[in-house]
Amino acid sequence: MQYFDPHIHMSSRTTDDYQNMAAAGIRAVIEPAFWMGQPRTNVGSFIDYFASLVGWERFRASQFGIAHYCTIGINSKEANNEGLAREALEILPNFALKEGVVAIGEIGYDEITPAEEYVYQRQLEFAVEHDMVVMVHSPHRDKKNGIIRSIDVAREAGVPMNKLVIDHNNEETVDDVLNSGAWAAFTIYPNTKMGSERMVEVVRKYGPERIIVDSSADWGVSDPLSVPKTANLMRERGIDEKAIELSCWGNALAAYAQSGQIDEEELAKPAVIDQRQSYNDNTVLRGQQPRVDEPVPN
Amino acid sequence: MVRELLTELMEERLSDNGRIFWNKAQSELQEGAEGQGFAKLLALASRYAKRQPLGLTETELAAAEGALPGWSPRAWNRLELLRVNLILARPDLPGDSFERDFEAQFRFADEGETCALYRSIPLLPQGERFVWRATEACRTNMQTVFEAIALDSPYPVTHFDDTAWNQLVIKALFLDCPLYRVSGLDQRLSPELTRMALDWAEERHSAGRAYHLGLWLCLGPHDEARVLRLLTDHWPSASETERAAMVLAAERAGQQAWLASVEPQDPEVLPYWQNAKEGRSDQTQFAPLFADDHSAQ
Numbered sequence: 072m073q074y075f076d077p078h079i080h081m082s083s084r085t086t087d088d089y090q091n092m093a094a095a096g097i098r099a100v101i102e103p104a105f106w107m108g109q110p111r112t113n114v115g116s117f118i119d120y121f122a123s124l125v126g127w128e129r130f131r132a133s134q135f136g137i138a139h140y141c142t143i144g145i146n147s148k149e150a151n152n153e154g155l156a157r158e159a160l161e162i163l164p165n166f167a168l169k170e171g172v173v174a175i176g177e178i179g180y181d182e183i184t185p186a187e188e189y190v191y192q193r194q195l196e197f198a199v200e201h202d203m204v205v206m207v208h209s210p211h212r213d214k215k216n217g218i219i220r221s222i223d224v225a226r227e228a229g230v231p232m233n234k235l236v237i238d239h240n241n242e243e244t245v246d247d248v249l250n251s252g253a254w255a256a257f258t259i260y261p262n263t264k265m266g267s268e269r270m271v272e273v274v275r276k277y278g279p280e281r282i283i284v285d286s287s288a289d290w291g292v293s294d295p296l297s298v299p300k301t302a303n304l305m306r307e308r309g310i311d312e313k314a315i316e317l318s319c320w321g322n323a324l325a326a327y328a329q330s331g332q333i334d335e336e337e338l339a340k341p342a343v344i345d346q347r348q349s350y351n352d353n354t355v356l357r358g359q360q361p362r363v364d365e366p367v368p369n
Numbered sequence: 370m371v372r373e374l375l376t377e378l379m380e381e382r383l384s385d386n387g388r389i390f391w392n393k394a395q396s397e398l399q400e401g402a403e404g405q406g407f408a409k410l411l412a413l414a415s416r417y418a419k420r421q422p423l424g425l426t427e428t429e430l431a432a433a434e435g436a437l438p439g440w441s442p443r444a445w446n447r448l449e450l451l452r453v454n455l456i457l458a459r460p461d462l463p464g465d466s467f468e469r470d471f472e473a474q475f476r477f478a479d480e481g482e483t484c485a486l487y488r489s490i491p492l493l494p495q496g497e498r499f500v501w502r503a504t505e506a507c508r509t510n511m512q513t514v515f516e517a518i519a520l521d522s523p524y525p526v527t528h529f530d531d532t533a534w535n536q537l538v539i540k541a542l543f544l545d546c547p548l549y550r551v552s553g554l555d556q557r558l559s560p561e562l563t564r565m566a567l568d569w570a571e572e573r574h575s576a577g578r579a580y581h582l583g584l585w586l587c588l589g590p591h592d593e594a595r596v597l598r599l600l601t602d603h604w605p606s607a608s609e610t611e612r613a614a615m616v617l618a619a620e621r622a623g624q625q626a627w628l629a630s631v632e633p634q635d636p637e638v639l640p641y642w643q644n645a646k647e648g649r650s651d652q653t654q655f656a657p658l659f660a661d662d663h664s665a666q
């Protein structure tokens with residue numbers, strides 16, 4: 072079966088990860104724009120980061136037969152650097168409408184400050200104006216309150232609930248999100264917070280409708296194989312195959328394909344390792360192994 | 370003339386929605402869309418045209434060659450065709466405002482847009498304004514971007530200095546690009562280029578790795594002793610395809626005595642050998658040997 076990891080920061084991962092992900096059946100990923108583990112000091116840093124998400128990283132993924140999409144947004148942490156955040160908002164339109172950008176994200180709240188709210192609202196307005204999906208990062212502290220507020224503010228801005236994905240849910244927040252009509256994504260963290268075992272129980276209790284599993288793997292301790300591992304655990308624990316397919320592939324696809332930036336027909340086909348990234352119809356390279364034995368020539 | 374041809378090729382391939390977008394974009398451009406407004410048009414083009422091959426007919430290919438010798442859109446996709454048309458539809462192409470804005474577009478361009486921007490360069494007036502930008506494409510890690518400037522275009526051979534030109538050709542060799550599509554290669558097979566290719570071959574040999582087929586296009590009539598040694602040493606273990614390329618290479622490198630001595634029996638190699646002996650060894654003769662060159666379709 073093929074898997075979709077709709078939240079993973081591949082820029083922080085190695086080619087070993089790409090190789091293992093492809094081998095585990097991950098066919099497509101979404102890389103949301105986030106912070107770098109330390110604060111940016113100038114807008115050029117945002118520009119080069121966004122450019123790498125729609126450029127080099129996508130190319131890197133294609134060498135392993137993984138389709139790479141991304142979201143563009145100004146994260147909540149850095150929204151608190153008000154001057155910089157405003158400059159970043161100005162260049163947002165230069166990246167947000169590009170090919171393969173499936174949402175505005177990950178945006179929302181961190182400490183729930185007025186500066187965060189300002190940046191969140193401006194980005195929601197942009198999304199509504201350009202008919203885009205929104206991916207919301209929910210805060211680690213005061214999560215439940217942060218999620219309710221994220222949904223309310225998005226609704227006020229005119230975001231249709233079927234175009235809103237709330238991420239990093241847990242058992243305490245899932246009811247509110249599902250009741251609002253938004254998509255509820257769950258990040259599977261190794262060791263702490265939301266583990267695969269708890270995810271299995273969520274799917275058992277709520278069913279698969281509008282439930283999305285992701286890894287959010289980044290530069291911290293995290294597991295880029297969370298999605299296939301969780302799927303396998305669901306299988307072992309007797310969750311039916313249709314529910315697994317929806318929560319680990321179909322729902323993410325349905326949510327983000329609303330962007331018009333995912334070629335679903337192309338994704339349904341087996342992976343093509345195409346170093347020229349030409350996405351054309353030729354079948355010459357189909358089934359060929361990724362060229363991981365050679366360094367990227369330059 | 371190229372511009373009219375490109376518009377014609379595009380219009381035949383646009384969807385109805387795409388045509389509406391194109392018409393609207395044209396009026397925005399006439400009204401002076403630039404900067405973020407222009408970037409938006411390039412980005413939104415991805416909603417109206419996909420990365421599908423153009424599927425050009427023989428007539429269309431010939432028309433392209435006729436419009437600008439050494440140039441061909443055969444490897445372009447439909448999205449690139451739309452984007453290049455958007456660029457060429459700007460009313461300020463010869464002006465300073467365009468020059469500045471064109472350069473600024475690269476800062477925000479994604480991979481597909483970058484390729485389209487580079488593909489437009491040989492078609493812009495006063496091409497010499499964009500030489501530095503074009504050499505930037507040769508420093509990329511992405512093969513698509515490199516090929517957008519390096520292949521099917523007369524721009525590098527016309528505008529690059531020796532350093533940039535040699536780097537382009539040797540990078541194309543490294544990346545295993547179809548070198549017969551580097552326009553003007555035959556005119557600029559310098560002693561320096563031949564030496565660099567021979568050095569590359571020695572490195573590959575020491576590492577126990579195969580040669581790329583493009584090697585045999587990089588050898589001019591220079592460094593006779595080394596070229597002869599390479600031909601002689603490699604011939605016994607060469608594949609049929611390599612042998613076909615080697616006999617052409619020998620003729621190009623002035624190794625007529627070696628060429629006469631090999632007398633290949635293989636029916637795959639024989640026609641190339643006969644061509645070479647009769648002096649037909651220009652870069653286009655290599656084309657059929659790059660049969661798995663999917664980027665050309």
Ligand SMILES: [Zn+2]
Binds near residue numbers: 080
């Ligand atoms: Zn994240």
